[in-house]
Amino acid sequence: MQKAGRPALNKVVLERLMHYYHFINSRGTQRPDGIISSAEIANHLDLDDTLVRKDLAAVGVRGRPRVGFDTATVQRTIREVLGFNESYSAIIVGAGRLGGALAAYQGFAKYGMRLVGLFDADESRVGSVQSGHTVLSITDLERVSRENDVHLAILTVPAEAAQPLAERIIAAGAKAIWNFAPVNLVVPENVTVRHEHISVGLAELAYHLKRRTDDRR
Amino acid sequence: MQKAGRPALNKVVLERLMHYYHFINSRGTQRPDGIISSAEIANHLDLDDTLVRKDLAAVGVRGRPRVGFDTATVQRTIREVLGFNESYSAIIVGAGRLGGALAAYQGFAKYGMRLVGLFDADESRVGSVQSGHTVLSITDLERVSRENDVHLAILTVPAEAAQPLAERIIAAGAKAIWNFAPVNLVVPENVTVRHEHISVGLAELAYHLKRRTDDRR
DNA sequence: TAGATTGTTAATCGATTAACAATC
DNA sequence: TAGATTGTTAATCGATTAACAATC
Numbered sequence: 001m002q003k004a005g006r007p008a009l010n011k012v013v014l015e016r017l018m019h020y021y022h023f024i025n026s027r028g029t030q031r032p033d034g035i036i037s038s039a040e041i042a043n044h045l046d047l048d049d050t051l052v053r054k055d056l057a058a059v060g061v062r063g064r065p066r067v068g069f070d071t072a073t074v075q076r077t078i079r080e081v082l083g084f085n086e087s088y089s090a091i092i093v094g095a096g097r098l099g100g101a102l103a104a105y106q107g108f109a110k111y112g113m114r115l116v117g118l119f120d121a122d123e124s125r126v127g128s129v130q131s132g133h134t135v136l137s138i139t140d141l142e143r144v145s146r147e148n149d150v151h152l153a154i155l156t157v158p159a160e161a162a163q164p165l166a167e168r169i170i171a172a173g174a175k176a177i178w179n180f181a182p183v184n185l186v187v188p189e190n191v192t193v194r195h196e197h198i199s200v201g202l203a204e205l206a207y208h209l210k211r212r213t214d215d216r217r
Numbered sequence: 218m219q220k221a222g223r224p225a226l227n228k229v230v231l232e233r234l235m236h237y238y239h240f241i242n243s244r245g246t247q248r249p250d251g252i253i254s255s256a257e258i259a260n261h262l263d264l265d266d267t268l269v270r271k272d273l274a275a276v277g278v279r280g281r282p283r284v285g286f287d288t289a290t291v292q293r294t295i296r297e298v299l300g301f302n303e304s305y306s307a308i309i310v311g312a313g314r315l316g317g318a319l320a321a322y323q324g325f326a327k328y329g330m331r332l333v334g335l336f337d338a339d340e341s342r343v344g345s346v347q348s349g350h351t352v353l354s355i356t357d358l359e360r361v362s363r364e365n366d367v368h369l370a371i372l373t374v375p376a377e378a379a380q381p382l383a384e385r386i387i388a389a390g391a392k393a394i395w396n397f398a399p400v401n402l403v404v405p406e407n408v409t410v411r412h413e414h415i416s417v418g419l420a421e422l423a424y425h426l427k428r429r430t431d432d433r434r
Numbered sequence: 435t436a437g438a439t440t441g442t443t444a445a446t447c448g449a450t451t452a453a454c455a456a457t458c
Numbered sequence: 459t460a461g462a463t464t465g466t467t468a469a470t471c472g473a474t475t476a477a478c479a480a481t482c
Binding site for chain 1: 225226228231232235239298299300301303305313314315317318319321322324325327328329330348368369392393395399407409411413414415416417418419420421422423424425426427428429430
């Protein structure tokens with residue numbers, strides 16, 4: 001259980017913790033003693049080893065001087081702190097290609113989420129099965145959300161539909177929205193929104209390509 | 218044209234520039250004089266106005282004291298610096314749901330990209346049309362890449378297929394990879410990789426949900 | 435002109451890294 | 459024990475913000 005007053009981890013720390021977690025999970029050769037050093041993690045991710053120790057200290061993991069960190073403790077603590085051991089209900093709103101792709105993602109359970117509904121406004125899609133989920137009518141949004149105590153809604157709808165749907169979802173009790181529509185949602189401040197902006201990715205890549213080209217002129 | 222020695226803009230600056238660009242594009246009421254102040258941008262994005270001026274100065278935009286910034290100049294400069302006026306060829310490798318969703322994205326042209334191929338290894342898919350693109354055989358990857366001078370490859374394939382495909386793509390001349398597969402690609406340092414990690418998004422949301430819950434205990 | 439807004443220098447803040455003592 | 463690795467304090471670095479002069 002987390003101490004009440006612990007300050008929020010910021011985004012970059014969260015992201016590094018996820019990378020540590022993935023690295024340890026995917027590391028081919030586990031040492032038989034179940035130990036990993038901050039230097040090993042740091043080298044792999046091209047970070048300073050002090051930073052790794054600071055991050056682990058921030059989530060309360062203590063290592064053993066002269067030995068290293070207990071791998072299982074690191075993994076268990078990250079899971080605990082990040083909330084992977086919880087089971088929050090999630091819905092996907094918008095059963096198009098992207099919504100379907102996300103519905104097929106097998107990682108929800110691993111990160112503490114349980115997908116309980118895939119909705120679409122297009123009645124001709126309702127009842128069909130996508131990625132193992134029967135498409136539900138958007139008119140059932142409120143009922144299903146309340147019945148399942150939905151915490152997270154994933155929005156994969158056209159831009160113009162996003163804001164009104166976000167409002168319905170929030171009214172039905174959702175506390176977090178993962179928004180894949182290209183609009184900035186206006187939400188109450190007690191609701192977390194993560195906006196996944198595909199254009200930022202494209203822009204970053206375009207910029208690097210342009211720089212490469214310019215450099216060799 | 219960009220000065221040769223200008224230092225690379227870092228990720229957060231790039232991202233803010235994109236937000237400025239979007240804000241100005243989507244701003245409902247354009248002032249008739251075509252002027253915008255750093256404070257207006259800053260207020261909307263909840264930033265300090267000095268930061269906006271610094272960012273604009275970093276890409277070479279000069280404002281007029283007592284007046285503001287010329288909206289058209291800001292937009293034109295961001296487009297120019299970020300490379301939106303270029304036309305780089307891009308391919309999508311993996312014509313599954315996610316690849317199809319990306320192929321349907323209308324924003325490529327806006328950000329200097331031109332989608333020239335959608336590939337899949339599954340021969341039963343080859344020849345079908347997805348989002349207006351005929352699915353090509355992966356065996357044609359090298360030929361199509363070279364013929365079109367492909368700069369960017371978007372990888373939407375299973376994890377285990379990503380690394381070998383990245384190597385083929387790079388050998389065929391690609392300079393940037395947008396990787397949606399959940400693996401860290403190993404690439405030469407002159408190739409840009411942007412790894413889109415869906416699990417980081419989920420983890421961040423799980424963390425915030427957990428904190429909310431813990432706080433009210 | 436007076437006043438509003440930019441541009442720039444200095445101060446602050448926070449995150450990262452370096453140094454090194456503590457420890458097993 | 460000696461040596462390796464952690465934990466922590468101090469130094470550094472870079473990004474953001476504050477202050478204010480320049481300007482039209």
